[in-house]
Amino acid sequence: MPSTIRVFDPALCCSTGVCGPSIDPELARFAADVDWLRTQGVTVERFNLAQQPGAFAETAAVKEALARGNEVLPLVMVDDRIAVEGSYPSRQTLAALAGVVIKTEPAKATECCAPKSGTKSGCC
Structure with missing residues (x-):
C-alpha cells in the first residue's frame, strides 16, 4: 500500500502557484x-498555514518544527514522519x-530518425 503524504505549506493565496500577480x-x-x-494511487493532503492553521497546531511534529521558525515550511510528512523541510x-x-x-518509456524513432532501407544511419 502506498504511503500517505502530507504537505504543510507556508501561508499562500493558493497551492497551485498560478494565483495573484505573478x-x-x-x-x-x-x-x-x-x-x-x-494518479499513482498515493493519498496526498495539503495544508495551508493561512487557511488551515489548526492542522499545523494539531500535528505534534509540525508544531515542534515550527518552534524553530517558519523557514522550515514547506514540510513534507510521510506516514506521520517529517521527510523534507524547507523546500518542495x-x-x-x-x-x-x-x-x-x-515509469519511463524509450523515445520512439520517427521516420526521419529511423534507418532507411539500404542505409545504416538514421540521419536524414
Whole structure:
C-alpha cells in the first residue's frame, strides 16, 4: 500500500502557484507533481498555514518544527514522519518517498530518425 503524504505549506493565496500577480514556477511544478502522485494511487493532503492553521497546531511534529521558525515550511510528512523541510521536493523524490516507481518509456524513432532501407544511419 502506498504511503500517505502530507504537505504543510507556508501561508499562500493558493497551492497551485498560478494565483495573484505573478506565477511561482516552483509551486506550479510541485502542484503538477502532486497531481501526478495522486494518479499513482498515493493519498496526498495539503495544508495551508493561512487557511488551515489548526492542522499545523494539531500535528505534534509540525508544531515542534515550527518552534524553530517558519523557514522550515514547506514540510513534507510521510506516514506521520517529517521527510523534507524547507523546500518542495522533486517528482523523483516524491515518488521515492511514496514508494512509487516512475515509469519511463524509450523515445520512439520517427521516420526521419529511423534507418532507411539500404542505409545504416538514421540521419536524414
